[in-house]
Amino acid sequence: METSSSSSSSSSSCMKWSCENGYQPHVLAVDDNLVDRKLVEKLLKNSSCKVTTAENGVSALEFLGLLDEHNQHTNFERSNEWQQRSKVNMIITDYCMPGMSGYELLKKIKRSSKMKEVPVVVVSSENVPTRINKCLEEGAEMFMLKPLKQSDVVKLKCQFMN
Amino acid sequence: MEDVIHLQTQFLRYKVSLFKEGYLNDQFKEIENLEDESNPKFVEEVVTIFFEDSHRLINELAKALEQKCIDFKKVDAYVHQLKGSSSSIGANKVQMACIAFRNYCHDMNIQGCLKCLQHVKEEFALVKNKLETLFKVEKEFLEANASNPICNK
Numbered sequence: 004m005e006t007s008s009s010s011s012s013s014s015s016s017c018m019k020w021s022c023e024n025g026y027q028p029h030v031l032a033v034d035d036n037l038v039d040r041k042l043v044e045k046l047l048k049n050s051s052c053k054v055t056t057a058e059n060g061v062s063a064l065e066f067l068g069l070l071d072e073h074n075q076h077t078n079f080e081r082s083n084e085w086q087q088r089s090k091v092n093m094i095i096t097d098y099c100m101p102g103m104s105g106y107e108l109l110k111k112i113k114r115s116s117k118m119k120e121v122p123v124v125v126v127s128s129e130n131v132p133t134r135i136n137k138c139l140e141e142g143a144e145m146f147m148l149k150p151l152k153q154s155d156v157v158k159l160k161c162q163f164m165n
Numbered sequence: 166m167e168d169v170i171h172l173q174t175q176f177l178r179y180k181v182s183l184f185k186e187g188y189l190n191d192q193f194k195e196i197e198n199l200e201d202e203s204n205p206k207f208v209e210e211v212v213t214i215f216f217e218d219s220h221r222l223i224n225e226l227a228k229a230l231e232q233k234c235i236d237f238k239k240v241d242a243y244v245h246q247l248k249g250s251s252s253s254i255g256a257n258k259v260q261m262a263c264i265a266f267r268n269y270c271h272d273m274n275i276q277g278c279l280k281c282l283q284h285v286k287e288e289f290a291l292v293k294n295k296l297e298t299l300f301k302v303e304k305e306f307l308e309a310n311a312s313n314p315i316c317n318k
Contacts, residue, residue: 035246036218036246036249036250036253037214037218037250038211038214038215038218038249038250038253038254039249039250039253041210041211041214042196042199042211042253045199045204045207045211046199048203049199049201099245101242128248128249128252149249149252149253150192150195150252150253152195153195153198153199
């Protein structure tokens, strides 16, 4: 199946390969900002990703089935819903969020048995080295500055979603 | 035929002026680049979300600054949101106004915050007006072009 790629960067060859094989990675994007959620969704869709957005850490954990530890050991696992959740290929989260921060969400994901292998990318509008370091130390695959560009997402797809 | 060219020139000139005068920055071009056939109204949709969300945040800021005992952390959180969304769509002057606003929040300077709120309100009203005009001028050109095509979009 031909998929037109609007990106003409050097990463486009890897993106075309993914598209031609019908591979559509599923990304969970977490951000409390409505404008940013709309943007990240479009950026990901433009890179042929399936997108689920969440507006806070708790909703994200709920979607991933990590909110209640007991849920992970019931028949719930066999349901379609859990199947869908277990196929999240990447999580992109904003750092600064009210309530649970992106860092706290990252910790919960990386310390869970079910989701710790899923790459997590933390994004922030602020370039704070201590913040970046602690996210990387906690297992974030990457830390990126907002606003994200199409080239950033293409890079993420090639590096973590193949 | 000349009308269409005139409308196109008007649209392009107006857009260039918004960048030159600092109302918009390169991030707006990134947003435009995201638009495609699958979602031909994407720019307008995002900008509309920005208008509605900013309107809400400005109201919340006004309320928060009216309180007897001002919660500066709360005020800062709202400004941070507004700074984020204005930065994400390239609304340059609003973003700059928010940066100044946050400094006054950190200093817990009430008068400074009130002045900044006023400034943010003004810059938001300006960029809203400019963008609405931009969309209107673009629509006029596109409609004229549709009935008398001189170029393909």
